[in-house]
Amino acid sequence: TKPVTLSTLKQMKADKEKITCLTSYDASFTNVMNVAGVETILVGDSLGMVIQGQDSTLPVTIEDMCYHTAAVKRGNSNAFILADMSFMSYSKPEQALDNAARLMQAGANMVKLEGGSWLADTIKLLSQRGIPVCAHLGLTPQSVHKFGGYKVQGKSQDAADLLLQESLDLVAAGADILLYECIPTELGKTLTDAVPVPTIGIGAGHHTDGQVLVMHDMLGINLGHTPKFVKNFLTEGRNVTQAFEAYVKEVKDTTFPGPEHGFK
Numbered sequence: 001t002k003p004v005t006l007s008t009l010k011q012m013k014a015d016k017e018k019i020t021c022l023t024s025y026d027a028s029f030t031n032v033m034n035v036a037g038v039e040t041i042l043v044g045d046s047l048g049m050v051i052q053g054q055d056s057t058l059p060v061t062i063e064d065m066c067y068h069t070a071a072v073k074r075g076n077s078n079a080f081i082l083a084d085m086s087f088m089s090y091s092k093p094e095q096a097l098d099n100a101a102r103l104m105q106a107g108a109n110m111v112k113l114e115g116g117s118w119l120a121d122t123i124k125l126l127s128q129r130g131i132p133v134c135a136h137l138g139l140t141p142q143s144v145h146k147f148g149g150y151k152v153q154g155k156s157q158d159a160a161d162l163l164l165q166e167s168l169d170l171v172a173a174g175a176d177i178l179l180y181e182c183i184p185t186e187l188g189k190t191l192t193d194a195v196p197v198p199t200i201g202i203g204a205g206h207h208t209d210g211q212v213l214v215m216h217d218m219l220g221i222n223l224g225h226t227p228k229f230v231k232n233f234l235t236e237g238r239n240v241t242q243a244f245e246a247y248v249k250e251v252k253d254t255t256f257p258g259p260e261h262g263f264k
């Protein structure tokens, strides 16, 4: 099968075909995801929790991200690989460029960073240097201590308006994908309709152009609390490949996420 590229993903938005994404941190699961037809793979800094057993993503380093990105790359045949930039690895534009380059050389096809309009200069610099960027907005877990917990974002009209403005600013700066975490379902629709680039959601309802879940969550093997937006796909006697296939099917036919996985 042909490699999935940014052009593929943009065409999928235009064609209203849902984009599937799961996190992976190693070669073996990446290969199984390829077999199941998952188009994009996120090497998430959620590896701090699910691989390292930390209680947040803050302790993860850029070296950790490069190590897991390289492992995913070796197991991958055709999926598009996004890699998270770790906490404080992109707090200044030049530093962001150096660290993004390391992830790209480790095998990423795109880097993801968390934040709003303050990231515009950084995104502009990376884009100009040929590095595709995904901006992660809404609940940004690297800011958990500032938020005072993992909370749904964009609930008030002002917060929703700000999220729209920040999204447009980041697209203008060169962001190629926007990822929204834990926002009301209706806001997920507003934002997806408003921006020209693909949107991927987690806890953002079924209107976004794509969906992502942490692999361990959707296999029902996460260590901590299971968020409302998670569904366990490793049920009904399925094996791991079949669980990934069921996820792909349900995202494509929009049965996942259902209303019970969304926020008002």
Ligand code: KIV
Residues within 6 Å of the ligand: 023, 042, 043, 044, 045, 046, 047, 084, 179, 181, 202, 212, 213, 214
């Ligand atoms: O690190 C991660 O797994 C993520 C997803 C939850 C979007 O950023």
Ligand code: NA
Residues within 6 Å of the ligand: 044, 045, 046, 057, 084
């Ligand atoms: Na992340």
